[in-house]
Amino acid sequence: MCASPHNNALLMLAVLSTSLALSWQYTVAQNYSSGILRMAKAAQIRAYIDTDKDTCDDFYEFACGKWRKLHAASMSKPRTAYLDQLQDLYVRKSADMLQNGRELDDSADRKLTQFFESCRNEVALKQLGLEPIKKFVDFRGGWPAIQSHSWYEYEFDWLKIVAELRRRLGVNILIGLEVVPDFEEEGMNRLKLGAPQLKLGSKQIYLDSSYDDERDDYKDDIVEKLHKYLPEMGEQWAEEVAQQVLDIEQHLAKGLPDNAQLTLQQTTRQRFVSELKSAYGNYVDLNRYLTIVVNQTIYSKVYETPEEYLGNLVEVIRDTPKLHIANYTMWRVLDHLDFSGEINTPNNDNWCVRKIISFLPAHLQAMFNRNYNNILMVNDLQSTWADIKNNFHDELVSSDLEWISESTRQHAVQKLEKIRLRLIAHEDTELADQLRDLDLHAGQYYSNLINILEWHTQHELQALFSKPKPTQQEVRLPRYNPTSNNIEIPIVFLQSRFFWDAEYPHALRFGTLGFLLAHEMLRGFDASGRRYDQHGYQRSWWDAPSTQTYDETAKCFAKNHYNNFHYRNQNMFSAKAEEQSILDSGALAIAQRAYQNWWENVADREDVLSKETLPLLDYTPEQLFFIGFAQQFCVDYDESLPKFYETPEPLRVNGALANLADFASEFKCEMGSKMNPQKKCELF
Template sequence: MCATTHNKWLLAALVVLASLSATLQQNIAQNYSSGVLRMAKAAQIRAYIDAERASCDDFYEFACGRWRKLHASSASKPRSAYLDQLQDLYVRKSADMLQSGRETDNTADRKLTKFFESCRNEVAVQRLGLLPIIEFVDLHGGWPAIKLQSWYENEYDWLKVVGELRRRLGVDILIGLEVVPDFEENDMNRLKVGAPKLKLGGKQLYLDSSYDDEREDYRDDIAEKLHKYFPDMGERWAKEVAQQVLDIEQHLAKGLPDNAKLTLPQMTRQRFVSELKSAYGNYVDLNRYLTLVVNQTIYSKVYETPEEYFSNLVEVIRDTPKLHIANYTMWRVLEHLDFAGEINTPNNDNWCVRKIISFLPAQLQNMFNRNYNNILMVNELQSTWADIKRTFHDELDTELEWLSDSTRQHAKQKLEKIRLRLISHEDTELVDQLRDLDIQPGQYFSNLINVLEWQTQHKLQALFSKPKSAQPEVRLPRYNPQNNNIEIPIVFLQSRFFWDAEYPHALRYATLGYLLAHEMLRGFDAAGRRYDQHGYQRSWWDAASTETYDDRAKCFAENHYNNFKYRGQNLFSAKAEELSILDSGAVAIAQHAYQNWWSNVEDREDVLSKESLPLLEYTPQQLFFIGFAQLWCVDYHDSVEKFESTPEPLRVNGALANLVDFAREFKCEMGNKMHPQRKCELF
């Protein structure tokens, strides 16, 4: 297929899908025909396939080979993934919701809408300019040559300035500060002080000569923004300050760990604040800094991480002119408030939504759920879940012979109790949380400052209370062993992303079915077997079943160890082994559920026509495996040194290489990479 034709099909898919994403769900069915939807989905799938790659040698590259050409990562966006588009769709729909002018249900909704409207009010933002920020950051000597034409170095108290900015805006300048759960005690929080997050990331990007171009781009971007928003200061001044910012951050980066793979406990030590005062003296008076931020003396121990950072910071403060420190502080405030970002660009709606997500995610999800709740999608979700659940129940009866009878019965009881739960938030609680937050029309930066002050105080107050269970951002279904539920985030329920009535069922089972099966199996793996059907921490496996599971799990370690090499690193670990077990089991269960659905279809000819797509010469079964693989299309930038989980290409190939059905559908010969002689199976 020639490049021109390929690009035409891709353009058609993107135009239609983008249009669909921006349209309210209740209007979509009326505006788009079945043929257009199926054509768009087919064009999208075809756009990512690299047909020149042999499917039996590297199926991930076959299914996702063109992804990186179409959605390349970069230094500023080091990871580009298909699943990230789900969040992009959520952002676009939220922007449509917030500007629609519809009636809002409560005061929390109204505050979100006011914030959004003030953010997208370009006229008001440009008229006020930096004035709200400068008036807020009216600290003695804080704005050299801008707020104060005569700036006196000996009067500049850098630590007081950055301390007050941290207390009020939550911005980490030169010193990073966070409230974290104690590593050993479950009922207390501690302060963690150390390195702040630097814009470019790790040590390598600041100091390695191979990243000279990235650093130059970073410096030039700062200079361009400073000149744009301080035109009276001149281009030369903007370039000088930009160079000062880069120089300081390069010096700060020398205190970062050399090994990016170290865990937090490995590079952390506990110290009393008085010890920190003795270690770093007046150059970096951490006792004074913490008192300024928390507004009281800290007597308990704090975590210091990484261990070498503050010794290096002493050198930075000692060797850097105060004017440069002041300019750096000024820039970090502007950067934290995103003054030079997309706020002043046309069509900044999505950017404004992302600001709300960063500060008030629960409130936005609650509003989104009430506006976009689609009962048809919920019903289809429940229907697919019932099929996955039924398939696994049948396998417990007939195929998992390695389980003892007693453990098998307990497994059935636990499976029966697993429920899907849509993550929601109490309206009253969300309204109460925002009661003291003041949001005014047409005052974006004043509103932003108010939100930051509100958020910072809430986070600092956590130091004086018991840790709450972490609530990470959830975009995909997640199994919770403590209540034996699969939690479904609101972001996940969006039409035409994973499934649609007009798409082949093969794609629904390959994506939605697989994700549900994957989380279901977490209730039955090495960790899940420690929780019973009610969520109590009680092992319900007998010794024989546990021993057999562990023996079979060794196959995944032995088979995959040499295949878990990615960019020269061997990434196999106990965590990767468990993920391999879940991936292999989930895709097998999802495929069996699809086969069961197909075997129960009455009108085969009519359904078969819908199980294929135009432009794609693949069988429904092949389409299932392609749909599963494309769920994980991703591109990592060369600067990514550490992977939090098994990279997606390894997950796709590892799972499918264990399936005989996959090898049969793609006619892989025994001995091919995707059809090894020895296969591993647990579920």
């Protein structure tokens, strides 16, 4: 039967109405999502701002004044920082990725997932308790925690036990052991013997009476964990063992250097193992220790550092009861294996991810890249980089940078044109090969953990007999590599809605991402970068007049504007701090000019202007740029930190902003105020 024209018209009208309704619903949903994202970002920015602070007196305190209330540092976590949240987000996303339960073709991914699943199997962990660890760690005479007839002091061989634990678990107990590149001979590794990393760090914290509270907190933490490890042993026993741990580490700390700033070379000497045997005898038989750990006799010289430590260790072993040494060894094993940690808590998944990061960081990053690599974010990254690079290029070819001679200017342009962004990725096939001999099974957490530790330690010790490989430092933010003339971008950095998003104002993108890219770009053109040419070869491409003018202008940062380089009664000024301030000031100026150029080229300004502001915040786009720049450096430091070795973030933020006339103009700071000094310093 044929439909009538009237019915066809009704049908077409119904289809059109349905289509329009669906389109309207999609638009509403999209606008709703956009509104929620913008509102959330505005709420985050507002939460950190302290409006009681004067923007012209201390802009860092204005932008980040409430950070420390929301993210207070403590002795257990002496530093909290906004940028650290990037790593926290990576951990949470990795936990979601590892537990999604899908089939995995990649063998390395499968092993990561098996370990993660075994770690988060709370029921199995509760049932197993300490038994797997007790079976693995043979104390020869019984576990010292069980103070009964099963503990036989005469059978306790402390050196053999700590050596076997170092060989199998990689834990340094009483004796520190590492494989390090030779200080003098290229292409060779050596063993470094001496002090292990103690929990509280420096000699001062262990022995100075002004740190009594920190030591009490440390002891309380040990007591609390021992209750979790061995609840049947009682409070008095846990108190006694915790005191023994603290006493031993205080005694060990006497062998640490008084000056924590001494370099490794300044506190190190070379010795043959036979000399160590003669020096320390049977109390600390290092020849025997190394033979057990490395599984062969060592005839080459080793590094001993610090020089006083092992002699002090002899006194510790001689003066300390065996039971206390056994208890200390037991504690270090339990602490190393993180038996309690955050297991059986709501943060269990994140804790399990951090265990994977501890041992298999590259493998997890490769898996993360395959699952979360967002082409839109990569495009945004490249677009912002092009804006930053083009802005600096225009500056170089103009006469704005008067201190650069014409010949040096041409070399600078050539070098800039060669700089590329490079995503730090890993070869999947190589990573899979590395894990081929690692045996992991679902549901067997402690077996898996011990297998990973043994695998990791074996690879570490094998490095003694091969040429040194360049260490791959953990990178979370863009980093300039002078030998390749690239800016390396870690996978962790490419996470949506942290620094930037399509729904956020471009002001925030340029104030954060733009600044970070400009900062690393300028490393190719500062006092260090001038030693490397556009191909990454060590060749100085600056002429003498440019070098002299740069160095003279750089003194402005020390003599005029950065005389207040003080933070918590410490004078932070140094050549490194001066270079940092030059990079910060230059990068901020470049990022701001790039943002201004972007804004000038916007076609429909009225439509874009609504997106360049945020709800809840009564700030102009330019002001949002400066607030975004400052808030990426929000930080809190615990009072227990003895010394700062990098320029603290408040000084970096205020120093860079005070050098920028546009900042003072935007916030109407009077000339001569702290954030608008009469003398400003400028190189880039």
